[in-house]
Amino acid sequence: MDPVAFLAITTATLVAFVTFRYAVACWIHPFGTCRKCHGKRHLPNRIGRGTHECRRCQGTGLRLRWGRYAYNFARRLCTDGTR
Structure with missing residues (x-):
């Protein structure tokens, strides 16, 4: 197997794994x-001591x-498209 094909397969596998993991998360x-x-x-108000949502x-x-x-x-x- 040449190095370019190996790199392409490895990259595609890694991208698929990361995408699958994010989808599960x-x-x-x-x-x-x-x-x-x-x-x-809550966030602090700019003026004063209070907070707001x-x-x-x-x-x-x-x-x-x-x-x-x-x-x-x-x-x-x-x-919506299959109704």
Whole structure:
């Protein structure tokens, strides 16, 4: 086997493995922590001492992962197209 073919097969296998692993992670844990509030649910006010709820996650501390968002979009597109 020549080195170029071996490198291509190895790269394709690695990409497939990483994609499969991310898909399983999105299936098991569809939510990740919010990147703005870091899962704390509240942000400090700019003026004063109080806090307010994070607008990105609506105070839950969780955000839908990109992979799960894409899966939900594809599933909705498929069900709407086959009605």
